Amino acid sequence: MTISIDPTRLSGVKRSSTYLAMRSTQGGRTVYSLRVPLADLSVILPVPNPEEPDPDNRKVDRRHAKDFGDYLHRKIDWVAPALLARDNGGCKFDGIEGAPEGRLGYLEIPWSVGALSPLSTIDGQHRILGVDIEIKTLTEQINKINKDIERARSEDRLSQLRQQRDDLLQRLQRMDSEYVGLDIYLEPDNIRSRQMFVDVADNAKGISSALRSRFDGSKIANRTLDRVMDHALMKGRVDLEQDRMTTKNPNLMGAKHVADLTRAVAVGVAGRIGKKRETELDDAAVTEAVHKFLECITEAFTDLAAVADGKLAPLQLRQQSLLGSVGTLRVLAGTYHVFTQEMDLDDEEITEFFRRLNPHMNAPVTSASIWRTTQASADFEINASAPVMRTQNLQHLVDVVAGWYKNPPTGL
Template identity: 30%
Template sequence: MDIQVQPSTFTPSAYQTDQQFFATKYQQGTRSVYGLASTPGELVGLVPRPDPAVPTEGNRRINASHAEAFARYFIENESWVIPGIILRAVNMFHFEPMQEIPSAAFGVMSYPKRRQGDIHILDGQHRILGFFMALDKLDADIEKARSYKATVRRTMPDDKRAELDAQKEIDRLERARDRFYNQRVAVEIQVTDDIDEAKQMFFDIAENALGITASTRARFDSRKIVNRALPMVLEHPLLLNRVDLDKDRVQKNSPFWIPASKVVEIIRTMRKGFEGRVSRKDNEAWKGEEAAIARETNEFFDLLVKTMPPVNALLHSQITAGQMRDTMLLGGQTFIRILAGVYYELRKDRKWSTKQVEEFFAALGPHASGRAHANSIWKRHAPDHLFNLNGVGPSGRRADSVELMNLITDWAITRAPFVYSAPEPAPVAEEDPDEGIDFAPSHSTKQLELELERENAEVAQESKDRLNAK
């Protein structure tokens, strides 16, 4: 087919104000969707480069090593394969249908280039970052390979084999880079103006694919009211930059104090108690109460800051979360949630005043600011199985956590005198009077060897005498 171009109407693509793609338009759920077949080169031009240091709104934090692994995979595998990429954008598209069927249409999708920043990643950010990394590496490696070939040609003009090997490496790298521009990836653009809907979409995609951590689920599953209250609780000064938003357990060297999943459990505890569950009926009944639920939870964190000196020190960056984890009960996420259960029992169930609760927590604070050593109230007045000796946290078994929460609540109700007394110091290890004494001094084995030789000789002589007697 001949295409006649009129010079007066022809505009080079770089000067056009709209970006155009062949696309299929269809409905998915309540949204319009545009399906494209994009080259990786086109894809990296569609969205900004993902930054592992800056989590994207509506997505989880990026693992840079995972993206690097994908970049290596793409470069090293000519038969590479990946699932489709899903993007999201506001309703800014124009569509000219060319062929239609009852449930879809094929045509030309276009949008203003100035709106490029309105296209975001919904699913596939590690693959997209991997494409960026792969292209960077290929460009750099090709430049090095060409420079090496020039060096070989200049310094070893007679070594045709070396020059041929250098060219083979250039050809290999260029074939890999060509895949950026002559092979394609399935790309969906979901049209939505609502960031909360986008978060829910991300959750649904991840949950139905394989499942995600409870912390990530809490951030994106907006169906549950405790999850909708989470962003407001995370604004509490104590929690700013101290909550792991992606993992469910805080690792030893982590800068975080508590994972988002445990913050959600504390939010739930403020309404339903330590063992309570928020039902579908609760979600409906509490609709619109997100701010009130967040306020109740923030009052608990305010109490910790006011009554527990190490928590106050954490707030003012005078101690790190890691230092607390290594030295005291207050550094552990399980213990903090148990305290939330105690707070609920006293405030909501026993109807204690704020002042009464503050008085008890202030008395308990010094005992929670160290380990469960032999002289601590945790080893002297609690069942032995709840704490390991010198441990910095209670048993992680759920039944044990419930038992400890009820025990601390009883201490508050009965006004246990040992809680209001100063903590006893940890016992000092007794000095071993025999330490340093060598009970097995070095000695020569020569005498032992002589005795063994003599015994062997005697046995041999006895055998010889018996033989002669016969």
């Protein structure tokens, strides 16, 4: 009896993956552009170790990486830019016949196994680690539930565990079915590859807090931004790009500062709005509360009324009044929160109290000012035009000012 064996059927372990890729040129280097399942990232790219940083890259923050994995879970409509990697020459590109200029083909990438990995990460370490943490966490949870299912006796418990497992399996399946972009730069030279990382870091323009406040709709303080800015005091006087109010900035504040005021009115000057609190707050109610606060301070302070009426420029306000300081406005917003939420004062009572502060808002602060002759002195320096901006100082100042409602200092 003759036995015929087809050796082409015997592949053994193949330590590589092949993807459809576009080949192009950038900066004189060959670049392969492809889409990769999330689950493949830790297979073809080295998973960064927070305890052992890559000498050619920055140290990764495990918590930040985990946040990306959590983001993938929370946001079904997640979005992320392409990762950037460097190929030392180990990848193989096989062009598809008929493709224009050989730009489309099959890219074979050896797996990232110890020193065998041809790829190193230029940009995207936290996303790679975050996906890896998410996959391992889901796998551990599924394995634990499988053991619990074996031990379960009641049908109710079995049903509950199976539902939990199905939910976890669905999340795990998303790692296989959803893709992220990957651009691979062919660069055999180690010295030049290090320069690539520096160039990417130098040319990246981080998103400012002002832009984040405009576009990050996951936070109520940002979602309500446009409606809050519609108030007469702010309309046309909010910088939508910059975070800092320099001496030459013609605006009253930046978008980030509007969000800070909103948080101060809603939860206090040092308060934070966590995930649970986000779900409890109503956008319309928060917007109305901030508008009421703005009405109070516009009626109480003559300089702010002049700004709202277009009679006083924010630049001039910053030169002559503490009210030109975002820190002072945050303190007033935090005080408004205490008055409404803890002391149950109405807007008329609050406005009347703020009106008593009006004569004391001249800047810079002098040694005779109530900001230096009272407990507030810990939060204002002589000749300052703004309070100390540390959160603990702003909170202390809120406590001091709110306490003046019942126990006013001399001259107030």
